[in-house]
Amino acid sequence: MAKRDINTELGFSSKILSTDKNHPDVHGAMNTPIYRSAAFEFPDSKSIADAFQNKEAIASHTYSRITNPTVEALENKIKAVSGAKDVMMLSSGMAAISNTFMALSYAGSNIVTSPHLFGNTFAFFQYTLAEFGVEVRFVNTDNVAEIDAAIDENTCAFFCEVMTNPHLEIADLVAIKKILTKHHVPLVVDSTVIPWGGFDAGKWGVDIEVVSTTKYVSGGATSLGGAILDYGSFDWSHNKRLQKVASPAPYSAFMFKIKREIARNFGACMDPDSAYSQSMGMETLKVRYEAVSSSAFALATFLESQSKVAKVGYPKLESFPYKALSDQFFTGNPGAMLTFNLASREECFAFLDQLKLIRRATNLFDNRTLIIHPESTIYGSFTQEMKEVMGIDPTLIRLSVGLEEVEDLKADIEQALQAVQA
Numbered sequence: 001m002a003k004r005d006i007n008t009e010l011g012f013s014s015k016i017l018s019t020d021k022n023h024p025d026v027h028g029a030m031n032t033p034i035y036r037s038a039a040f041e042f043p044d045s046k047s048i049a050d051a052f053q054n055k056e057a058i059a060s061h062t063y064s065r066i067t068n069p070t071v072e073a074l075e076n077k078i079k080a081v082s083g084a085k086d087v088m089m090l091s092s093g094m095a096a097i098s099n100t101f102m103a104l105s106y107a108g109s110n111i112v113t114s115p116h117l118f119g120n121t122f123a124f125f126q127y128t129l130a131e132f133g134v135e136v137r138f139v140n141t142d143n144v145a146e147i148d149a150a151i152d153e154n155t156c157a158f159f160c161e162v163m164t165n166p167h168l169e170i171a172d173l174v175a176i177k178k179i180l181t182k183h184h185v186p187l188v189v190d191s192t193v194i195p196w197g198g199f200d201a202g203k204w205g206v207d208i209e210v211v212s213t214t215k216y217v218s219g220g221a222t223s224l225g226g227a228i229l230d231y232g233s234f235d236w237s238h239n240k241r242l243q244k245v246a247s248p249a250p251y252s253a254f255m256f257k258i259k260r261e262i263a264r265n266f267g268a269c270m271d272p273d274s275a276y277s278q279s280m281g282m283e284t285l286k287v288r289y290e291a292v293s294s295s296a297f298a299l300a301t302f303l304e305s306q307s308k309v310a311k312v313g314y315p316k317l318e319s320f321p322y323k324a325l326s327d328q329f330f331t332g333n334p335g336a337m338l339t340f341n342l343a344s345r346e347e348c349f350a351f352l353d354q355l356k357l358i359r360r361a362t363n364l365f366d367n368r369t370l371i372i373h374p375e376s377t378i379y380g381s382f383t384q385e386m387k388e389v390m391g392i393d394p395t396l397i398r399l400s401v402g403l404e405e406v407e408d409l410k411a412d413i414e415q416a417l418q419a420v421q422a
């Protein structure tokens with residue numbers, strides 16, 4: 001396949017819309033077609049042997065669990081706009097997170113992170129990895145000294161979500177990066193809630209970025225997916241497990257381990273149908289993101305004016321405790337997710353039941369506006385004690401704003417609030 005030749009002067013959407021040009025299809029198809037084939041054939045034994053040993057000058061595809069042309073087309077789009085050195089797509093956001101930590105951690109190692117995490121990420125660290133001898137050390141990410149104190153020679157990563165869900169906390173990545181550099185610890189972030197274009201991970205010292213592409217990228221909740229992005233900025237000879245792989249190539253050892261071992265052995269590959277849907281999603285990502293972010297800000301402002309609403313969380317609001325960090329790290333209006341509190345859990349339930357346009361569903365960043373009461377759903381199976389550790393408030397509602405006209409959304413919220421007992 002031809003080498004990528006993206007004009008770095010192009011804008012975000014232009015880059016995405018032109019990556020396929022560098023990988024011409026045999027029939028001239030403008031969208032890389034869905035290569036729904038498990039295996040790929042070679043003309044002779046030498047070329048298939050070379051392909052298996054990665055000896056050919058231009059990488060070719062052998063088997064779709066390892067690489068696939070449609071999946072690669074999506075990876076190229078993400079690479080073009082993120083500036084990452086290497087990108088790998090997997091079957092879901094959790095596959096991206098679990099594969100990342102299966103490559104980084106080892107028995108006796110520890111991960112320093114906030115307890116305010118996406119529920120399955122929390123459970124993966126706290127329960128799954130714990131059984132393999134990996135320790136998770138929860139810290140308050142607002143307190144850099146606490147992060148500094150938690151790190152030791154077996155810390156394999158510091159991990160955080162760029163904005164936590166549903167608390168909407170933003171860690172000071174600049175201050176944290178300084179500590180991590182001192183200890184030679186990589187910065188691994190989940191930026192699902194603020195996609196490329198809104199958050200430039202490479203600029204803020206992120207070494208590894210993981211994203212659930214199920215959310216913004218899929219474009220209408222069409223498919224599951226996850227991305228691992230490596231910015232090529234970390235010297236992996238500092239990781240005890242990656243040391244050996246790192247000796248010939250210190251900055252690419254992580255992706256080498258992921259692509260040649262971890263992802264192949266776990267087999268959570270992205271299927272070409274999902275990759276196709278998500279390539280289409282990438283093409284409209286910027287316009288969708290701008291539209292939903294501007295509606296979210298308008299709705300947050302509207303909700304703040306409502307007497308039955310106790311509190312509203314949206315990073316652009318003056319009242320928001322992390323507004324300065326949001327303005328520093330995120331460009332434009334910061335995404336479609338907002339939260340608000342009513343007086344009680346019962347009031348939240350009554351409000352949700354009155355909604356006519358807004359849909360009661362989990363998931364984020366569908367084209368439709370989605371609403372959920374996190375404490376009784378996403379966090380419903382955790383004990384009260386765990387809910388407290390995870391900072392889950394029973395009066396909080398999470399809204400993920402979609403592409404409906406904002407006046408229609410306001411009207412729906414207004415009529416549902418009116419029906420709730422004051």
Ligand SMILES: *Cc1c(COP(=O)(O)O)cnc(C)c1O
Binds near residue numbers: 226
């Ligand atoms: C949804 C989500 C995930 C998990 O992604 P899946 O694609 O559902 O596996 C991880 N992190 C965050 C912040 C998410 O919102």
